[in-house]
Amino acid sequence: MARIRLDAVQKRFGATRVLDRVDLDVADGEYIVLLGRSGCGKSTLLRCIAGLEEVSEGRVHIGDRDVTDVSPRDRDVAMVFQSYALYPHMTVARNLAFALEIRSRPRAEIDAAVKDAADLLDIAHLLDRLPAQLSGGQRQRVAMGRAIVRRPAVFLFDEPLSNLDASLRHHMRLELKRLHKRLRGTFVHVTHDQVEAMTLGDRMVLLDGGVVQQVGSPRDVYETPANLFVAKFIGSPQMNLWEAQGHGAHTRVQGVDVDVPVPADGKYTLGVRPNDVRIEAGAPMTAKVEIIEALGDEAFVHLLWGEQRVVARVDPRTAYDVGEDVRFTFGRAHRFDTTTGSRLP
Amino acid sequence: MSVVVWHAYHGAEERALQDAADQFEKQSGVDVQIVAVPWGGFDSKVETAVPRGNGPDVLITGHANIGKWSKLGVIEALTPIEGLRPFTVEALTYNGKVWGEPLAFKSPVLLYDPAVIKVPPRTTDEMLALAADHTGPGKYGLAYEASTAYYHGAWLHGFGGSVLVDGLAALDSAPSTEALRFVASLAPYLPTRPTADRVGQLYDDGNAAMVISGPWFVADRTRPIAAATLPIVSATGQPARPYLTVEAAMLCPGHDGQALAFAEYLAGPEGAAIRRDEGFQAVAADVPLTNPLLATLAAQAESAVPLPVDPDVQTAFEAENRALRRVLRGAVSPENAAQEAQAYWKSLVKPRPEPASPLPYAIVATFLGLLGAGAAGRAIGSRTAQIRTNATDYLWVLPATIAVFVLVAVPFLVGAGVSLFATWQGDYVFVGLDNFVNILTSRDWPLTSPMSFFYALGVTVAWTMANVALHVTLGVTLALALREPWIRLRPAFRALLVLPWAVPSYITALIWRTMFDAQYGAVNQLLGAQIDWFGSFFAAFAANLTTNTWLGFPFMMVVTLGALQAIPRDLEEAAMIDGAGYFTRFRHVVWPLLAPALLPAVVMGSVWTFNMFIVVRLVSDGEPDGATELLVSQAYKWAFTRGNLYGYASAYAVIIFFVLLAYSRVTARLLARNKP
Numbered sequence A: 001m002a003r004i005r006l007d008a009v010q011k012r013f014g015a016t017r018v019l020d021r022v023d024l025d026v027a028d029g030e031y032i033v034l035l036g037r038s039g040c041g042k043s044t045l046l047r048c049i050a051g052l053e054e055v056s057e058g059r060v061h062i063g064d065r066d067v068t069d070v071s072p073r074d075r076d077v078a079m080v081f082q083s084y085a086l087y088p089h090m091t092v093a094r095n096l097a098f099a100l101e102i103r104s105r106p107r108a109e110i111d112a113a114v115k116d117a118a119d120l121l122d123i124a125h126l127l128d129r130l131p132a133q134l135s136g137g138q139r140q141r142v143a144m145g146r147a148i149v150r151r152p153a154v155f156l157f158d159e160p161l162s163n164l165d166a167s168l169r170h171h172m173r174l175e176l177k178r179l180h181k182r183l184r185g186t187f188v189h190v191t192h193d194q195v196e197a198m199t200l201g202d203r204m205v206l207l208d209g210g211v212v213q214q215v216g217s218p219r220d221v222y223e224t225p226a227n228l229f230v231a232k233f234i235g236s237p238q239m240n241l242w243e244a245q246g247h248g249a250h251t252r253v254q255g256v257d258v259d260v261p262v263p264a265d266g267k268y269t270l271g272v273r274p275n276d277v278r279i280e281a282g283a284p285m286t287a288k289v290e291i292i293e294a295l296g297d298e299a300f301v302h303l304l305w306g307e308q309r310v311v312a313r314v315d316p317r318t319a320y321d322v323g324e325d326v327r328f329t330f331g332r333a334h335r336f337d338t339t340t341g342s343r344l345p
Numbered sequence B: 001m002s003v004v005v006w007h008a009y010h011g012a013e014e015r016a017l018q019d020a021a022d023q024f025e026k027q028s029g030v031d032v033q034i035v036a037v038p039w040g041g042f043d044s045k046v047e048t049a050v051p052r053g054n055g056p057d058v059l060i061t062g063h064a065n066i067g068k069w070s071k072l073g074v075i076e077a078l079t080p081i082e083g084l085r086p087f088t089v090e091a092l093t094y095n096g097k098v099w100g101e102p103l104a105f106k107s108p109v110l111l112y113d114p115a116v117i118k119v120p121p122r123t124t125d126e127m128l129a130l131a132a133d134h135t136g137p138g139k140y141g142l143a144y145e146a147s148t149a150y151y152h153g154a155w156l157h158g159f160g161g162s163v164l165v166d167g168l169a170a171l172d173s174a175p176s177t178e179a180l181r182f183v184a185s186l187a188p189y190l191p192t193r194p195t196a197d198r199v200g201q202l203y204d205d206g207n208a209a210m211v212i213s214g215p216w217f218v219a220d221r222t223r224p225i226a227a228a229t230l231p232i233v234s235a236t237g238q239p240a241r242p243y244l245t246v247e248a249a250m251l252c253p254g255h256d257g258q259a260l261a262f263a264e265y266l267a268g269p270e271g272a273a274i275r276r277d278e279g280f281q282a283v284a285a286d287v288p289l290t291n292p293l294l295a296t297l298a299a300q301a302e303s304a305v306p307l308p309v310d311p312d313v314q315t316a317f318e319a320e321n322r323a324l325r326r327v328l329r330g331a332v333s334p335e336n337a338a339q340e341a342q343a344y345w346k347s348l349v350k351p352r353p354e355p356a357s358p359l360p361y362a363i364v365a366t367f368l369g370l371l372g373a374g375a376a377g378r379a380i381g382s383r384t385a386q387i388r389t390n391a392t393d394y395l396w397v398l399p400a401t402i403a404v405f406v407l408v409a410v411p412f413l414v415g416a417g418v419s420l421f422a423t424w425q426g427d428y429v430f431v432g433l434d435n436f437v438n439i440l441t442s443r444d445w446p447l448t449s450p451m452s453f454f455y456a457l458g459v460t461v462a463w464t465m466a467n468v469a470l471h472v473t474l475g476v477t478l479a480l481a482l483r484e485p486w487i488r489l490r491p492a493f494r495a496l497l498v499l500p501w502a503v504p505s506y507i508t509a510l511i512w513r514t515m516f517d518a519q520y521g522a523v524n525q526l527l528g529a530q531i532d533w534f535g536s537f538f539a540a541f542a543a544n545l546t547t548n549t550w551l552g553f554p555f556m557m558v559v560t561l562g563a564l565q566a567i568p569r570d571l572e573e574a575a576m577i578d579g580a581g582y583f584t585r586f587r588h589v590v591w592p593l594l595a596p597a598l599l600p601a602v603v604m605g606s607v608w609t610f611n612m613f614i615v616v617r618l619v620s621d622g623e624p625d626g627a628t629e630l631l632v633s634q635a636y637k638w639a640f641t642r643g644n645l646y647g648y649a650s651a652y653a654v655i656i657f658f659v660l661l662a663y664s665r666v667t668a669r670l671l672a673r674n675k676p
């Protein structure tokens, strides 16, 4: 029973406001990812859930309890720090056992729990080593082991994969997913990496400047970004964005009539993901190929469309020449209010 | 040519001396240079400068040193002028010769507050009755430095005793015991263990009705004060006979031809009149002394006893001081104190040591020297190429090497050399390792006596451990507290807490000494208690410990603050989430990471504490009766207050060196093991 609920949580350090009225409801057993740029307040939010920071205003609930004024050790949470924070003077075994030892659990129970965790994470052969004698990936596993050995209701991960190299990171992503299935706890995972967020999260929370921008499943967030910030942040390469002028059924972008299936009047920002830029003979708009980016199983062409740039995802097997003129059209398009950034219908 | 004069006067006496010198210059055309030398360093300065030809032509000082100085050849005999009080000439006579022109005489007299005491006591019974009448809370009927043999002399002689009889101490004689008994009867009316300054302050505050002191005391007073001769000892009918000091102008060897003329002028009627009228001196010249204080001094001089010139008197005084302290504290009966004092004196005054044959030592030394030279030669030989290529580097470190050699190695070697000698009445006798054997087998004292090496070692070790434990506990606690975010003004606290470290430690020690004063000390006032802090071992040890903890914790605090910075905060947060409370976190996470960083500081701190001379010297000064003495302060006492046993003291120092060397070897290994 570990639903997490944040009610209008605010956090200030002196005069700087780091979290601004954050409301969040995480279901029991859900894997939720907090995503945002460095410095946006992700760690602070996580630490507020853990109890390492007191909230300046608002309430924090875990399970049925209001834990706003409860100390971290009584919140039944475990946390994996970005630095791993392994106790350097203790062996791996003692690092894992520490939480149970100070709770004076029977020895047999402790040993069993340590063994389970070690087996689960494949670190049984490291139990007698000191943290200094481990590789980065091994430390990361020990840190996770320390979190799961106690079987808490809530697991908190602060950028757990960011200190790993790319291949290991990929591997550990799968591991985390597996672990979540096995443990069925509530996972809160902080990251600045959208791929991590997209692949791991049941839902994700986008944060910017301490304000929640959007909460939703990865699919939702990708397909219907709530505002310009989310639209820019999610998706790689970034969504194409232009200033547009609508006249009823017509939309003009830099003097060209664009065929957008949504009628509107006045100025707005038009957004089209590279996926939705279709290059085909006989399409209504023309642009010049500027750069070709081939990544093996996918490719992007950067087009010069008058003064503007357009990025399009293309079949890597189709050959384009730099300087060649191509014709293109849009599939799905997004519209945003230019001044407020929020999504227009 | 000019006549150079050294003196230790200040105030009116110094001005009078200068005026007399000016007059002499005017009359004779001889240039006279008057040089003031601080009183505390006067004797040692004379003893080092004069034999090297750097001394003055004339010394003006008390007569007590003429025995030693005439032997050392620091002063020359002369024929005194006519017209001097005979007792002043007598005091300056040693081995049948007169060693200076007597200038003035001084002795303690009875000083009293004329506003309170209308008629000064004529007998000791009257004095006791008056003292009783004027003693009350915070008020003392009589105040003087009762636990010093110098002031005690008045009673000792009044009872018919003497410190030395035929050059031997007579501390357990019947008169000595009676005098101690008499002092014990005074104790209820006396302040505890007062210093001269304290006595003066008591008088100025109107809290002392009677004082026993000399003319120097009168000069510094802010309130009216009257003088009378000391009372007659009721038990014997004899007057109390204080020690008399005769100040004289003494001639140094190789003095200027005019030096004698100046000394004679100073002692003669004209110089005497200037000194009497401007310097308020009781002059030795037989001129009238009408000022009431000077008249009293003259009257007192009739019964006074010149301070003995025998160098051995210092040792007897040391033993007598101890007896007085113990009697005044009520630790022993006067009878026992007298016997203990005599036994103590015997243990201090050793018979002339048997010289040892230097031959075996010379052989061993030569052998070791050759061995060392061989090893050095081989070391250099195997590295000639390296030395040659790095010649400039060696040149660069040469000045530092020489400095270390001169400042560290040479004094150490000289000290180690001295430890092979016994000093006996100023002579050095080669005794080999006898001093070491004596110390390490505790030949002169039972192991449990505060004078034994092992007792002092035990105290020193206990002292070091107690201090380091307190410094670390306090330092770490405060450093942890300073980290807490709820403490406001942290930088201010940090600065404040480092302050005890920034103040010179001797000043701190003196302040604490005052604060532990039994009667006026802030500590007793805060505790609302009447603890005699230097009357028992544990109290005195606690006083020293408190002072040194005050001095020592900031260092540990600063080191801890630094070490804490190196412990990542998230380790503690991880432990917090793991379920650890404050103390569990400290015990299992912070302390294990802090301890290795503190270890070097603990090693350094323990060595400093082991040799913490200043605190012990200035706070308890070994009280009670040497029980709180450390090895270093014990060595100091042997060298400077218990008969200048330099060889014995050096042996102590060498042993301390080896104890610390062994300690540093052990800790070096510990530190090495601690390295990751």
Ligand SMILES: Nc1ncnc2c1ncn2[C@@H]1O[C@H](COP(=O)(O)OP(=O)(O)O)[C@@H](O)[C@H]1O
Pocket (backbone or CB within 6 Å): A013, A018, A036, A037, A038, A039, A040, A041, A042, A043, A044, A045
């Ligand atoms: N203890 C603190 N005191 C003051 N400012 C802080 C503190 N902790 C974090 N901040 C500020 O809060 C903002 C958010 O920090 P953080 O939550 O660590 O960001 P993120 O984890 O998203 O990179 C940053 O601007 C950071 O400087």
Ligand SMILES: [Mg+2]
Pocket (backbone or CB within 6 Å): A042, A043, A044, A158, A159
């Ligand atoms: Mg962060």
